Amino acid sequence: MSKKDSLFHLEPEDKKMINSVTWRTMIGSGPYQYEKMQGLTFLYAMVPVIERYYKKKEDKVEAYKRHWEIWNTTPQMAGLATGLAASMEKQASEDPNYDTKSINAVKASLMGPLASIGDSVFWGTLKIIATGIGVSFAAAGSILGPILYFLIYNIPATFVRHILPVIGFKSGENFLKKASENGTIPLLTQYASMIGLMTIGAMACTMVSISIPFTYNVKDVSFTVQSIIDSIAPAILPTGLTLLCMNILKKGKVAPAVLIIILVIASIILHCFGIL
Amino acid sequence: MSKKDSLFHLEPEDKKMINSVTWRTMIGSGPYQYEKMQGLTFLYAMVPVIERYYKKKEDKVEAYKRHWEIWNTTPQMAGLATGLAASMEKQASEDPNYDTKSINAVKASLMGPLASIGDSVFWGTLKIIATGIGVSFAAAGSILGPILYFLIYNIPATFVRHILPVIGFKSGENFLKKASENGTIPLLTQYASMIGLMTIGAMACTMVSISIPFTYNVKDVSFTVQSIIDSIAPAILPTGLTLLCMNILKKGKVAPAVLIIILVIASIILHCFGIL
């Protein structure tokens, strides 16, 4: 496989454009709003593409309109979509019969999968790993805490942020088609969720701390309620509380902010009674 | 899904009857004998069913005869069969063409699977878990030992004892048919056995205690035989002895009582020679 055929090789011209798209894609949730969500980001990211491929003003306007639509996904993952859109715009500019509707269709179909992969990888896994390591240093007062946190998160994230637009652009539509046809996207989504769930399951039981100090005495032996609970299943209270919170939030009747307030008040009250 | 359609919803009349069947089913091995085994239990459990659905004496007699047959399964699981038999008797009482032989056929086909699921879940897993936790407290002289033992075992067991007759009655024959056709019953049996085997494998190596105190000296370093064995594979003696016992018992030539006596004598003799 010569270097030219490689998945990641780009011609200088393309490289310049994709580089620009990459940096522009990064503003992600910067201009977030509830109506168009990250729509302005996508529009902004497409500027160098549209300016390069379209010469006539009406074509440009049409293209800009196309990308001034609702868009929302995990910012770190968005590059796959902007890269892909760039390659589709290129084709559209060359082929007058190109069905430009397919561009938005593709975008729409990518939002969900990219968000669910991205949210579990970046929010659910990577951030939590960084927290686990960073906090352990920071709690001991070491400046390494924030530094490691920043690096552990951003080294892989930066890699992803820069590689996805290239992949999107090079592999074009075909990639997406194949990936949905042969089941790659649902499989990746599943894998990302699995790993996300595992890390959260692990973190919930180590990072949520809740224990019942209540002690009772039988003759001269004294037992704490917590030690009994631990002998049955370690860390079952934090895990249980986490699942309870999820269930409450899922029902949608209690807002997160309210739940936080309830928990703070409950903690204070239960502590008064010596239960927590 | 409205509450009425739920798997566990019963009309008040049915509820009363099934409740009675549930409590009667519980006598399980109380009247055990080698000829009819738990046959009397099943007969006793069917009394409220037969009295409710059949009005003519000859029909009643026929129905009672049907259930005065050999029956044997794990007591905690029997409710699925009695509940199911209740629903079949109901149909039989309503439909004169009902093939009543199928009732006994279904009972016969359920005995084995229910026993093998039940024996591995209740004898092989749940009792052993309760023992593991209970003994650790009791050995320290804490009253929590028996209490936790009782609760850990009976909370899930009570749930099962009460839910199975309802499931049996509501889902009726179909359930069984489907469950055998689509492989649920063999799969459940397999899963129950797997978990049972795992717990026993884990317990055998922690609860059977056997070690070789024999020590020898090379120059001024002293080694125990046990430490060598442990470095090769921890707890291999208890595990090996357990497998040996199983093999001996499986061959069927040595009764468990005899094996116990042999082991006691062997322990005393081997201890004399300082080997155990």
Add this chain to the structure above:
Amino acid sequence: MSKKDSLFHLEPEDKKMINSVTWRTMIGSGPYQYEKMQGLTFLYAMVPVIERYYKKKEDKVEAYKRHWEIWNTTPQMAGLATGLAASMEKQASEDPNYDTKSINAVKASLMGPLASIGDSVFWGTLKIIATGIGVSFAAAGSILGPILYFLIYNIPATFVRHILPVIGFKSGENFLKKASENGTIPLLTQYASMIGLMTIGAMACTMVSISIPFTYNVKDVSFTVQSIIDSIAPAILPTGLTLLCMNILKKGKVAPAVLIIILVIASIILHCFGIL
């Protein structure tokens, strides 16, 4: 299953011959050379077979020629091939139409799979297990180190060395045919490699020792670089170095001897700078 039909039962005459083949097969890499590799071993192992089944000198010569060919496999595994060849020679001696070319074909087809199974089981797994246990005793100066090493390796190895020729002889060609047709051989190879990889993965991170003593101070708290690395992933340096070595060796441009020298020099230099 009567004892006679058992896979491992042999008539006295056969037993004597196979016994001889077994011991002769053992010389394995003794007469190793780059041209015929272990060819002389195979020839030597077939002596009792050829002398028994062939009476005419020309038949003998032909048979000897057949086995004076290139041959190479893990010595401990070779018995399956010599046993099998013995059974094929027996048939060839009885049936004048026997296609003697198939004997060499079978030998050729066995070399690769046997070597890959054998190399991962004996070099990659068993030797490493023996090392793990043996070294832990030897490092403490105990004579048990070499003794356990010898036994842990040779007890299973001896079993294999003695059983394979019997299996090869008794099951004959059919075995091989079946085994390749139904996928046993590739599956076994895969399983052997899997276990081999796992043990090497485990050993590399415990037996290769490399750590960075470099310490720095922030205020009065001092951190070692190694502790940071460990908190991110334990034993990542030894594992990484091992993978690096593999990659270098795989490229084939650096001979193992050269790599050893490079590492020794690098260790000395890096130690001078306080990095290792």
Add this chain to the structure above:
Amino acid sequence: MVNALLVTLILIVCNFINYWFGYTFTTQPIIVAPLVGLVLGDMQAGIICGATYELIFLGAVNIGGIVPSDATSGAAIGTSFTILTGMTADTSLALAIPAGLLCGQFMMLIFTLRSFFNPSIDKLVEKADAKGIDIMAFAQTIIFCILVSLPTFFAVSFGASAVEAVVNSLPAVITEGLTVASGLLAAVGFGLLLKVIWSKKLAVFFFVGYFLAAYLEVPIMGVAMAGILYCIIDFSVSGRNKLSTAVNNSSEEDLFDE
């Protein structure tokens, strides 16, 4: 005598609660022994005996009507003598084990003899005598509970002094040997359990359990949890769920999902 009566009463109650309410396991040594201790005035000793006997009689479980040893009576007799004569729980194994074995045989005798009542049940059935069936079921159960408690009554009434003499004269080598045996004996119990569940195909999971406990030091609850997780993954993720959705829906994963 009063002691014997009290202990016997406890036994009857424990047996009845077990056999009439769906195997509540109130007949297990860990529960019987403390109660015996309670009526004999030393509950603490009873609890410790319970822990010791529970492990010894761990496998003395009634599977398929085969009773290798009557753990309930064994525990009751052992605990009684431990408290009455002041031995240790370990030494009293010399009594508890043979007592359990003998009572186990006695129990199986009852299971055999009980068939003699079948003709009268036949008659109740012929008459569709619901009341009669109810009475018969109750009578068989309660009488059984009383019968299996009798050996303990006689042992505790008449055995104490004889037992004390015998046990006191046991040489150290035997009492120590018994302690060794107390460690071993659970192997028989596990062997009996295994015999029932073992299958060529699934045997590997026995060793998985061994691996988790011996190498990873997972406690027993964790091992069971690992098993359950494996089964769920095997069922729902690895594509084994070609079963009809009806079954799938009632599986435990629903728990946290409306």
Add this chain to the structure above:
Amino acid sequence: MVNALLVTLILIVCNFINYWFGYTFTTQPIIVAPLVGLVLGDMQAGIICGATYELIFLGAVNIGGIVPSDATSGAAIGTSFTILTGMTADTSLALAIPAGLLCGQFMMLIFTLRSFFNPSIDKLVEKADAKGIDIMAFAQTIIFCILVSLPTFFAVSFGASAVEAVVNSLPAVITEGLTVASGLLAAVGFGLLLKVIWSKKLAVFFFVGYFLAAYLEVPIMGVAMAGILYCIIDFSVSGRNKLSTAVNNSSEEDLFDE
């Protein structure tokens, strides 16, 4: 006042680096708090506040535009008061939590109000005004970064003395209760994350994670590694790779194989 300005500046910079460069997470408490500490002269305290708040606000993540709590402002305000009034990080939760909640609402207000600019963007699009789009994107982002930092400015400018008085008068039972709460609150965060990822079918892996951490004491990196290994095995060994080779080839196993 100078302090308030410095803290606000830090916040604006952190927010900008986060929102303009692809979610660099410079808005997380563990990073914001030390920087706030730095400008207020006690970085050490800032680092420790960072560790405390990071866990409290762990789940206060912006998923799908829902902001349960603004961790950045909460951390900045909490840290400022901790240093300025000399409380402990735990006590300052009494400030950080409500501050975070309020600022979160303010943030969502901005997300709502921002729609008012859409008509002018429509116009830029109609004119294919690339320059205009560029300016708009930058302006919206930078203004957002300034706006969300304002509450912190006001809180730190005017709140210090009032806060000091209030916090000093908190009874012990409340400050201790807050410490208890600080342990609990991550549950809300994890609950929010779970809500997004949870599915009946995959729920079992939550418990696998629990098992690995609670029973085997695997650190979080190891849990993630176990998950990745499982996925690779599931994909490439257990025969799930019926996918086209194109995809297969780009899988991560290539790493060590030329």
Add this chain to the structure above:
Amino acid sequence: MVNALLVTLILIVCNFINYWFGYTFTTQPIIVAPLVGLVLGDMQAGIICGATYELIFLGAVNIGGIVPSDATSGAAIGTSFTILTGMTADTSLALAIPAGLLCGQFMMLIFTLRSFFNPSIDKLVEKADAKGIDIMAFAQTIIFCILVSLPTFFAVSFGASAVEAVVNSLPAVITEGLTVASGLLAAVGFGLLLKVIWSKKLAVFFFVGYFLAAYLEVPIMGVAMAGILYCIIDFSVSGRNKLSTAVNNSSEEDLFDE
């Protein structure tokens, strides 16, 4: 001289037992070194050298006839000098490693030169000379065992004093560096082993082994056991056993099942 002869004799015997009896691994440092120690009067030192060299030469395995280093000679020479000149096992690596490398080259030279005998074997075959073949096989093996032991003989005979001088003059930085190297070098060995077994598809299991050892601290025997259990489950439970029953029946699960 006597020492050199004794050490050489040990080497010949160890080599012969290894090569004539099916790779008994009596040529491994952990076995050779104690024996060398024995004849030189300090077995204890030999055992410790054996432990050190075994790890250093761990991967110096003869796979496919490629001998990266002759561990046997290296260990013998290293041990001899350690005992004769009184260095430590770690310092003697400065000798053992180059000695092993040189002797490895010499071994491969023998493998090459041995082809010269092939014409005479051809002749034996033509004559169906069974006796001749037997002699040839034995001769080639025994001569090989003697030849590969010769370098050790010369090294130990003539090297001692020179070596002592050189080693004594090594600066501390080098001997310490050698100790560092002694920790590293097993990586080459593992690399060589890996090279043979590695495959894209199975690479993940290398990391599974890493995970078990690094995170769960499973000893090597346990790792192997985990691997075997996984394979059995994969084969017999997860439905991979579409193989004919003949094969299935002979699988190891039969062990505990009549």
